[in-house]
Amino acid sequence: xxxxxxxxxxxxxxxxxxxxxxxxxxxxxxxxxxxxxxxxxxxxxxxxxxxxxxxxxxxxxxxxxxxxxxxxxxxxxxxxxxxxxxxxxxxxxxxxxxxxxxxxxxxxxxxxxxxxxxxxxxxxxxxxxxxxxxxxxxxxxxxxxxxxxxxxxxxxxxxxxxxxxxxxxxxxxxxxxxxxxxxxxxxxxxxxxxxxxxxxxxxxxxxxxxxxxxxxxxxxxxxxxxxxxxxxxxxxxxxxxxxxxxxxxxxxxxxxxxxxxxxxxxxxxxxxxxxxxxxxxxxxxxxxxxxxxxxxxxxxxxxxxxxxxxxxxxxxxxxxxxxxxxxxxxxxxxxxxxxxxxxxxxxxxxxxxxxxxxxx
Numbered sequence: 273x274x275x276x277x278x279x280x281x282x283x284x285x286x287x288x289x290x291x292x293x294x295x296x297x298x299x300x301x302x303x304x305x306x307x308x309x310x311x312x313x314x315x316x317x318x319x320x321x322x323x324x325x326x327x328x329x330x331x332x333x334x335x336x337x338x339x340x341x342x343x344x345x346x347x348x349x350x351x352x353x354x355x356x357x358x359x360x361x362x363x364x365x366x367x368x369x370x371x372x373x374x375x376x377x378x379x380x381x382x383x384x385x386x387x388x389x390x391x392x393x394x395x396x397x398x399x400x401x402x403x404x405x406x407x408x409x410x411x412x413x414x415x416x417x418x419x420x421x422x423x424x425x426x427x428x429x430x431x432x433x434x435x436x437x438x439x440x441x442x443x444x445x446x447x448x449x450x451x452x453x454x455x456x457x458x459x460x461x462x463x464x465x466x467x468x469x470x471x472x473x474x475x476x477x478x479x480x481x482x483x484x485x486x487x488x489x490x491x492x493x494x495x496x497x498x499x500x501x502x503x504x505x506x507x508x509x510x511x512x513x514x515x516x517x518x519x520x521x522x523x524x525x526x527x528x529x530x531x532x533x534x535x536x537x538x539x540x541x542x543x544x545x546x547x548x549x550x551x552x553x554x555x556x557x558x559x560x561x562x563x564x565x566x567x568x569x570x571x572x573x574x575x576x577x578x579x580x581x582x583x584x585x586x587x588x589x590x591x592x593x594x595x596x597x598x599x600x601x602x603x604x605x606x607x608x609x610x611x612x613x614x615x616x617x618x619x620x621x622x623x624x625x626x627x628x629x630x631x632x
Contacts, residue, residue: 273301274336274349274426274459276322281331283317283483291317292483294331304453304460306474308467310506314483315463316431322461323352323429336426351420352429355436357412359404359419365391366400369418386422393452394418410441417452428453430462434469446472467507471495479503497621501550501628504621510555510583510596516625517551526551526622529591534567536617549631552621555583555598558613560605566612570595572605584611 276299283292292314299305307315320326322333324345333340340348359368366387373383391397394414404412413433420428430449434442450473453460464470470477471491479486479494479502487499498504504512517526517534525533526549534551569589576583582603588595589610597613605611622632 273457275299275301275334276427276459276461277332277334277337278318278322279332279334281318281321281333282329283314283321283326284329290483292321295478295480295483295485296331297478297485297488299459299461302457302459304462304473304475305478306462306464306470306476307478307480308464308470308474308506309480309486311465313480315465315480318480319352319429319431319461319463322427323350324348349426350429351423351425351427352431353413353416353420353433355432357404357416357436359412359415361404364401364403365396365407365415365418368404368415369422372419372423383422386424387418390418390421393421393455394448409437410445413437413445414448417449421452421456426459428458428460430460432464433462434464435466442466442469449473467509471507479506481506497630498552499630501552501623504552504623508554510598512621513551513553513555513558513595514623515551515553515593515595517549519549519622528568528588528593532568532588532590534620536620536622548625550623550625552623553595553615554619555596557619558595558597558615560597560599560603561612561614563612565614567614568595568612570597570611570613572607572609572611575605575607577602586611 279296281292281295284290295318307318309315317326321328324343328341335348363371369387369390370383373386391400394417396414396418399407399411434445437445446469462473474491476488476490477494478488481502487494487503494503494507498507501514505514515528517528519526525535527533570584570586571589572584572586574585582599582605584597584599584605586595587593623630
């Protein structure tokens with residue numbers, strides 16, 4: 273087991289192209305950290321720097337207290353699972369899993385024991401003699417994971433391992449990875465652009481955007497209190513409604529459009545005067561209500577009836593503001609309806625429109 277410390281990690285490519293701008297995080301022994309963000313944000317580059325597959329321009333990486341910037345990948349005691357599985361097509365499942373151990377001169381009987389034990393954990397026993405081409409995508413991914421497990425590394429690194437699988441199989445494999453990490457307790461860094469994977473797998477999330485850290489926290493901390501507009505819009509499905517508004521000088525309400533007021537808890541100590549801010553409301557926190565209790569009225573333009581939920585898209589009365597509402601269950605609403613909705617003040621998020629930072 274091991275801790276991983278990343279401090280002020282910078283990556284600059286030729287032509288002064290900076291991919292990472294000082295990434296820092298302390299990863300505890302046995303923790304599963306998910307690095308999440310849109311494609312091109314630098315998360316895979318950061319993972320490859322931990323693995324030793326990319327050089328560190330500046331900053332420090334420590335594994336279990338040991339500085340590893342100059343260490344070769346083979347000397348870092350890590351195991352990496354790639355997006356494309358990276359299996360040897362001419363080798364059997366057994367040979368693929370045993371290959372790294374043979375290179376390390378592990379005794380044959382110990383290799384046999386490790387491979388058999390790992391195959392049992394991953395339910396691969398009946399596939400050990402097969403070649404990768406004879407396996408499904410999910411089975412190949414389990415073999416790639418098995419090849420990492422048999423090495424008994426200090427740290428697991430996963431680089432978008434489920435992105436080539438169909439939706440149903442991704443759910444199944446997420447559960448398997450979660451159970452596996454809970455069982456083995458190996459420190460794990462997992463990279464994905466899929467927020468569902470991030471929310472369900474990670475003990476903590478590191479959200480990245482354009483090579484910078486936007487927020488680090490538990491999945492619930494990130495969901496309930498996003499620290500920036502980027503995080504607010506990235507985490508959640510459907511994504512948070514983000515609406516430019518004016519904050520009333522009293523701090524007791526915001527004004528949507530020209531004259532639609534929405535009451536707040538008191539924010540007068542945060543922003544003084546008639547300031548422009550961005551209001552965030554998660555679709556699932558907006559509730560349909562009786563007309564007399566409505567704070568807003570939504571002109572319904574489009575519906576997604578999902579069975580467990582009904583997602584309503586439309587625009588607010590008195591404004592041209594688009595709004596998405598997620599209602600529980602099969603809701604009796606139709607296109608063209610005028611839907612009364614409300615929301616409690618504690619579910620409102622206020623951001624500085626210029627900096628993007630959270631204000632409340």
